[in-house]
Each structure stands twice: as C-alpha cells, then as structure tokens.
Amino acid sequence: MMVGSGLSNQVGAAVAALAFPVIGPVGVVAVRQWVAGVVLLAVGRPRWRSFTARQWWPVLALAAVFATMNLSLYSAIQRIGLGLAVTLEFLGPLAVALAGSRRGADLVRALAAAGAVAVLTRPQPSTDYLGIGLALLAAVCWGSYILLNRTVGARLPGAQGSAAAAAVSAALYLPVGAVVLWHHPPSAGALGCALAAGVLSSAVPFLADLLALRRVPAAAFGIFMSVNPVLAALVGMVVLDQRLDWAAWAAIAVIVSANATAVASTARRARRRKNA
Template identity: 60%
Template sequence: MTSEITGTGRTPSLGGLATMLASATSSQVGAAVGAQAFATVGPAGVVAVRQLVAAAVLLPAVRPDLRRFTWPQWWPTLLLGVVFATMNLSLYSAVDRIGLGLAVTLEFLGPLAVALAGSRTRLDLACVAGAAVGVYLLVLPGPASDLPGVGLGLLAGACWAAYILLNRLLGSRLPGLQAPAAATAVSALACLPVAVVLLVQGRLHGGGVLFAAVAGLLSSVVPYAADLIVLRRVPARLFGVVMSVHPVLAALAGLVLLHQVLDPHEWAGIAIVVAVNAFAVAARAGGPASDGAGSDGAGSDGATPDGPTL
C-alpha cells in the first residue's frame, strides 16, 4: 500500500504491469508463508515478528524525524499504528480459521466500501448489490459456517478502509513514507509484548520465526518498494484495477502453499467480488474514490493491499 496514489494517465509499460503483479504476488505469498508459522507461534506471533521486521527495515530506510512531529501529525500516526496491528491480527486469525483466499476476499471489501461510500448512483448501488451476492456465494451461511472467522475477515476489511482514510489525512500532513514508517514502529511496539511472551515460553525460534520474518519481507518491504516505483509510472485507475487480483492470488497461494482447496461456490464468490471492485474502480476513473480503492491492499502493511496489509 502507499500513502498516496498519483497516477498520471500515461500508458504503462509491460514492466510497470509486471511490477504491479509481482508486488501483489509477493504480498499474498508472504501471507501464505506466514501462515505456516501458526503451529509454532500462532497468528499473534506471526504478526508480532512481521511488524518487528517491517519496522527494522523501514525506519532506517525512511528515517522519519519523530522529534519534529506535531500532535496533529502524531494522533493519526498513532491511530494508523493501531490499525496496522489490528488489521494484521484479524486477517491472520481469519486465515487460520477460514483459509487465505476467503479471508483476503472479505478483507478486500474494505477498499471497495471506501470507493463506493457516499455515492447514490445506480451504478454504484449495483456494485454494492454485486458485492453482496459475491460474499453470499463465498460464505454460503449455514450451521457449518465459521462465522467468527468471517467476522475477523470483515474486521480486517474495516481496518483496511480505516487505513485508506488515515493515509489520505496523513498524506497532507507528512511527506513521503514518514507516516507509514512511524506507524509501523508504533505497531511493532504494540506487538512487542507478544514477542516477549513467546520468547519466554521458548517458542520464538527455528522455522516459525523464519516463516514470520519472510512474511514481513514479502508482504511489507517488497510491496512498499515496488509500489513506490510503479505509482510513478501508471495511472491510479489501472493500479486499482490490477490490485483487484489480490483475492485470486491469495486463493492460488493458499492452494499451492497451504493446500487449501476451495469449493466452486467459493471461487465464484471471489470472482464476483474481484469483478465488482475492478468495475467500480474503472468506472470512477480520475475521482478520489479510485485513489482509495487502489491504496489498499492484502494484506498489506501500508505497502500494498496484504494487505493488504501491514
């Protein structure tokens, strides 16, 4: 994810498209790798290690001057740090219960909601109805449904929406990546007690830590760098449309790396949500809503949709 999308409308190169897809793939592969550490450190442990790794890389790279932050800059930064931690914890907890593809698709409703918020046009109302149909097919509510897992996925989506709105605010108050870098540090500090408990319990070692650290690199650091490059070269509308593939990539990563096989109705629900988001972004090209839709992602970490999530 990025704090601001500034596409210019120029025709993107194949390299730009490849970079966007590589960023999205890295984010979802990182999430799948992190899920492999659940048995050792649990979702909370993965989030803690991931946030610590992201902060260790981003703070030296961005070097935000925290001593010069004013209160109007600090309070949304602190809130963004809480959103990062909550978004990642709810997403990974949802992944643990309902699988990566379903969890990321539900999370993706956050940026879609921001893109459609406040609109009363028939087109946007049709998008809302389409998204509702997609979610229904995805979940097929019944006695066997994991409703807590669904709720966690929706909470991650709400956090993603909050992430977009806070980034819009901070984009006018802090330059560059200072706000996301500082917020990542806040999130890492909030997660530090979890890491300490795991260390005392003797669980913070071996493959679990390695998987969580790799998740931090693939789902946070790589998308940050890739999106910073690509957003200077492609239109915001195209970025938002391409980011719509995150749920599909999440489902594929879950299938290949976690052996999570989806039913046909789940694939249908994912396809509908992806199509609705892509259509909504394309139809609202050039407006502020397209910025919001593009900013997110799975999953990502302030760098891409992971969002996406930090």
C-alpha cells in the same frame, strides 16, 4: 512489479500460516510488524521531534490500524483459509470506493458484492463465524487504513507518516511478541517463516508499490490491486492445499469485478471534475 508485489504479499501470508502451529498468528504478526517497522524506518526516516499534535493523531490511529488489521487477517487465515480471508478483507477498499456514491451502477456493484459475500459465508454446519468476523474486521481496518493514509500523506512529507506508524505498531508488539515467543519458543523453521512473511508481505510490496506508482497511474494501480483475492486463492491452493469450490470462485470473481469497475469509475469521475 505489480504482479510481483501481489504475489509476494500472498506468498508471505501463506508462509506465515506455516508458522501458526508453533507460534500462532500473534507471534507471526509480532515478527512481521518488527520487520515492517525496521524497513519503513530505514526508508521513511521520520523526523520525530518536528511532529505536531495535528500530525501525531493520524499517525497513532494508523499504527493501531496496522496492528489490528494484520492480527485479525492472520487469525482469519488460520480459521477459514487464505483465499476466503483475503477476499472478505477486500471488502474494505470496495466500501471506500463506493462510499458516498448515489449512482445506480455503484448500487448494483454494492448489491453484487453483498450477494457474493452471502455465497462465501453461506451457513453450513462447518461455517466458522468467528473466522468470518475476523476477516470482516480486517476489511474495516483496511478501509480505515486507506482513509488514514490520505490524511497522513497530506500532513507529513514522503513516507515519514507511514514509517512512524509502522514503528509505533512494532513497539506495541514488543511486549506482546516477547510474551508469546517466551511461552511458545519458536523452532528455527517457524522463526524463518515468520521473518520471511515480514519481508515478503511488508518490505517487498512496499518497495515494489513505491516503484510501480512512479510508472503507473494511481487509478490503474488501484484496478490491478483488485486481483489480490484471486492471487490469494491460487497461492492458498498451491502452497497450503486450500481448495475452494466453484461457488466460492464465482463469488471471488464478482467481488474482484465490483472493485475494479468501482475504482475505474471513481477515477473517471475525478478526471471529469479536474477538467471541468
């Protein structure tokens, strides 16, 4: 299920890229958010009238993060490719895993990741700095998503908070998506790709992760999530013919290793504190 979730997410992003020439990243993200909103509403069934102000603010913040994260990531994919964009986005969870640590090993991981980023973004005449910046914005959003999800999960039962945030994000994209699709009428193929991206990158991973977390410890799940940049690079190569050089592959391996070991180390420290 974890392999299926990761592959589905990255294949969904690759399929979304096929629709970029027709409706652009904004149009694709709008359709994806609508699909995610419908799916999560059906699963989470939020009780809107019972929400308090203390519950609403993290839900609204999470909705804004949803909207910004997907748009910045898809815009980055259009400019710098799937593998590089997802790898840079993955710095968000890595930063959360390393935040506040004063251990020497975590400092080494942070320095290794910083060196890997320098390799991935090394200045060249063809370097797309806007694309890199958009991917880093997606990283900030993913880190914020993790922190906000903790708050939402603590204040709202089940998947109500995530469902409400997805619904609000989908509503925000209604006027935006309508304008984009009006000015750039989608072909049947482009609309099909956008809908498929919504299912593959939102519905399937959400349900697969939900089922996997019932069988796999959260720490092991977090470690396995580190393989996503590798899956993204492989899917980009197979589906979109986006090939990375050996230095980029080495940098991806360093970032994946840094995240996996950071998550494992955090889990071990949490167990020690619990048993102390």
